[in-house]
Amino acid sequence: MKIAFHLCLHFSLLVFVSCYGSDGYDPLQTALKIQRSRRSVLNHLGNEDHLAEHSNSPVYMGPQDGLKDLNKISNLPGQPAGTDFDQYSGYVTVDPNHGRALFYYLAESPVNSSINPLVLWLNGGPGCSSFGNGAMKELGPFRVNPDNTTLSRNKYAWNNVANVLFLESPAGVGFSYSNTSSDYITNDVQTAKDSYTFLVNWLERFPEYKSRDFYITGESYAGHYIPQLAQLILQNDKITNQTVINLKGIALGNAYVDEETEMTGMFDYLWTHAIISDEIHEGIISNCNFSEGATITDACNDYQNQAYVTMSNIFSYDIYTPLCSPFSNSTPSISGFDPCTDSYILGYLNTPVVQQSLHAKPVQWESCNDFIFLNWKDMPFTVLPVIQDLMARGIRVWIYSGDTDGNVPVTTSRYSIHKLKTSVRTPWYPWVYKGEVGGYVVGYENLTFVTVRGAGHFVPSYQPGRALAVFTSFLEGKLPTNR
Template sequence: MKIALQLSVHFSLLVFVSCYGSNGYDPLENALRFQRSKGSVLNHVSSEDHSAEYSNSKVYMGPQDGLKEVDKISSLPGQPAGTDFDQYSGYVTVDPNHGRALFYYLAESPVNSSTNPLVLWLNGGPGCSSFGNGAMMELGPFRVNADNRTLSRNKYAWNNIANVLFLESPAGVGFSYSNTSSDYETGDIQTAKDSYTFLINWLERFPEYKTRDFYITGESYAGHYVPQLAQLILQNNKITNQTVINLKGIAIGNAYVDHETGKTGMFDYFWTHAIISDEIHEGIISNCNFSDGANITDACYEYQYQAYAAKSNIFFYDIYAPLCSPSIKPPISGFDPCSDNYILGYLNTPDVQQSLHAKPVQWESCSGLVGAYWKDMPLTVLPVIQDLMASGISVWIYSGDTDGRVSVTTTRYAINKLQTSVKVPWYPWMHQGEVGGYVVGYENLTFVTIRGAGHFVPSYQPGRALAFFTSFLEGKLPTNH
């Protein structure tokens, strides 16, 4: 078990790196390693098991009168002149006995905000911030400039066509908190419950959205969060005497949905993209069985260790991207690899936290503590996705094709396990006269790739990401001309 110990130590050291975009930091692998180091078993959890867990709990409803007005942001420090949309942020209590509250940020649309749909965005990790990563680095209305103090407008922001709600979940992530420290030992089931409780209470605070079309989107470990929350919403819509949430669809990007294909797809992607040698790849194929319940041998650990070592100093969330370096000037166009540093500086500025109505805290991009104490992490959520496919809502999976962490290869392997039939064969879709990516329409499922995008799709290809998102909301496959 020497190699297993080496890997565990290697990844446990990385837990103290807080920035999701930092080279070498992999919150998903950290969580998996800590599960194994504790002797935990990553069991398959069926949709029936989740339903049983959900049905046993009552949903807390708290008073919301007057809180919307309190949450309105007058102005964010350093925001550009001419900002033409309303912003709100604050806390929604999900457990008053524990003092557990989740932080949100809402960016309404500059145009047609009263009729545009409501879209919830969730980042993954587990333990990573939907506001700092999702809103400030990816699809939100602003980017943080290199001075850590001022903002610039993101012309490809998703709130151009939807009202976008960013939720920091679970408690312990970003600005979300609990007054009960044991709440930071959480997992998939509690995260879904709290997110649902948040939504029911938030809709009381913002009642104009109660009947609005509602979509859930997210990436990475939100491949767990999004389907599980969607399933809980659909289940509770049938039995609740509270608000019925008008869920129309979900979209998950570079999504971790299945452990077996997550491993095989990652190492196959490494090999086909000249990151690891033939010998290492063959060693993994010959010695590793990543299927449910299989024993991981020392030889398998050894070859995995060699693969990570061979990867060396690249940012495997976007294998062709430059690394952040003080000697490199920010790019004139494209994504600045030092963006996570700017965000960290900005969100830890006291006047910024005050303007967001946030509790004073040392904000982090990802919480190593939350990831380290994750309790329940099913090996696959494909049965949940199958339930959603059968429910009649729109189910889209998208993939940036330069991501090595949850690669397009991984996603294609996972979709194959769903065993759904092809309705519209694979074809290139176009954006501004170029191939934006590729798309295939399955029975009750759409799969879209975004060409030239890494793990954080809207960061690396914002124009193509907005074009994909527009198609998703319209319920139409991306155009081939």
């Protein structure tokens, strides 16, 4: 498997095939395995420690005069005629001593941009690109065509209803960088601090957004990034001489928030969807204890490995999507999504004229940075206490889940919500989009849970119309309609 993994990565660069999520290339599960092997009671960093590290941290503020105009994108190569919104991209320095700078892309709304809210989008990994994956594959205004050169308009882009800011975080991801190589060995705490430093500096560069309603959305390992950043924003908003960020809500998509529910939910999902056998599932149930501090036995590891082998030729992020193959014409998934999209993005973003138009440093752009997730220093076992804190403070919290994701599946989200022990206000019901069921929703006390029918891990990729409907409901603070 290791040989196949490296061949896949090498082949992807030579033959334009992206292996993200296929043939064992899975940043999240790989990072979790490494963390489990390292973790002990003595070196585990709990949520209280995260709060302590955040406390009283000085925030770097750099000069921003004139940088907004320099960051404006005049034209992305290959963009369709009639593009009717402003775009900006560039770098914000978060640590001048280390030479650490984070890359962003802003897609403003074509209509009502001056009053629409500001939304920050974060992809996970850890170590995966919010611009390449989030903007170019999921919810941004453009999709890359199979020629790797031209773009087409995404009519379901989220900037239709909000000004959307995509952040490449931490340094080393996408176009973000540091001049200090040790910065690429990082963790949750540093990622939150850098993202906060980015925001307060970016708001100085774009002061018209300072008073806007602000939301944070994202998916996967951003289930860690988003609550931690939100909590840090609320903490720093109390400092009178600090920039106040008008945070209103967070939305977590197919989010990894708790290790125990991730593992139990994933294997239960694979079993109920006929991907692993009764024997493997029973072996996991009988031999595995995924609770915090428990020992993972050899028997547990053996049954887990058997489960992963059964997944080796299935795209775990959307179990019904065919794999991208260079030897035959790509077959669209049930939702119509092209499984080779990652390779088109790889080709486009590694074109020098594209990087130049984005004001990006010349670099070999990658969808995910292997070094980042292989060397992640620490991640808390759970961020559910952080989510509970945000709920208690009146922050709007939505958890949405594509129901064909086998990696962070809908069962994982449901098990995590059960751990939050919040009461139901609006019972489970089907919500409707264009005359048919778009998914299901439950309204809890200070929390909303929404499923998106027929969507995998990257929800806006597979069901863009339904995803935009959920996002619009989230911004409005209303449950999706049942008719």
